[in-house]
Amino acid sequence: MLSERMIQNFSNLVSIDSISRSEEKVHDYLKKKFRDLKLKVTEDNSKIKTSLGANNLIATLEGTSEKEPLFFSCHTDTVSPGEGIEVVEEDGKLFSKGDTILGADDKAGIAIIIEAIQQIQEQGIPHGKVEFVFSPGEEIGLIGSSALKMDMLTATxxxxxxxxxxxxxxxxxxxxxxxxxxxxSGVAAHAGIEPEKGISAISILADALQNIQIGRLDETTTANIGVIQGGESTNVVLDHMLIKGEVRSVDPQKANILIQEVSNYFRQAAKKHGGSVTIEIKRMATGFHINDDENVMKTFLKSAKNLGLEVVREVSGGGSDANSFNEKGKKAVNLSIGYEKIHTTDEYIPVEEMKKAVQLVIEIIKNSPNKME
Known part of the structure; x- marks a missing residue:
């Protein structure tokens, strides 16, 4: 029965379209859902700044014991194709009908939270204050969580x-x-009659690329150029190009050095050939590293041991809302909840993994240290 309830909650959630920047309806659903569960619901006014479809939402389960407060977080937006999602169950796994994503990323997390709250209430499990954060715009750059004012949260x-x-x-x-x-930016000229009068953007790019590193640079550092656009005719010296790239490193200092090197190499190449460059750099996420001796990991490790779970520590090559929390002084790790093949129409999640995730959330809440510890 509990599995059926969880699956139904999940199906209800994914049936509400919430592609990034269109999260309003699912937030309205969540506000009603959590108020029905007797949680206090608050939200910020971040959508004025972010232009997302909704604000950050916080649902608070007030404590019944003197334990340290905790928070859990999920994002509410999905990628495309994410309209008209219908859930089907096959061999204990949840899929979409096949022409859309499933949306387990991250609505499975939300369904897991709802089920955990219901079981805590039904079983009368003692707990400290728990804050549940739901942020829009994660899929397009952690926009919602980055705009959240962390003083809205009691938990650290x-x-x-x-x-x-x-x-x-x-x-x-x-x-x-x-x-x-x-x-x-270079200078256009006729490529067959007077190429000497032109300054080729290609020459500038080629010069810069001799020095710019791409690919895997070390175990936790990567760099890539993913977009090169420019040119309209073969008989014109190419005078303008747009290059889009990225650098990532778990070591923030290394990432800072790399992005400065990229900038310098483009500027040097442009100067050498008599052209110019305009460079726009955006820091999309700030890295973090959590050790076993930090409280957030101690509680997780104790809970996983109690449930007999095999713990696997991972270093991610991508970002999540955990980056935003850690950047702003809240210690957070990102927990696996069972989904596979996200961002594709083959996405699925095993029901048994969702059930394990529910028990893990409950166990973490039970094992939150007492305030005096």
């Missing part, structure tokens, strides 16, 4: 339910991510 330790693979995996480190746009 928390868990993001937004990672794939079997329950027991925990992301303890994630990279600082910079994205950059480089506009190269």
């Amino acid at each position: 330790n928390g868990y993001v339910l937004d990672s794939g693979g079997v329950v027991g995996r925990v992301t303890i480190a994630s990279p600082t991510l910079y994205m950059y746009d480089v506009t190269i």
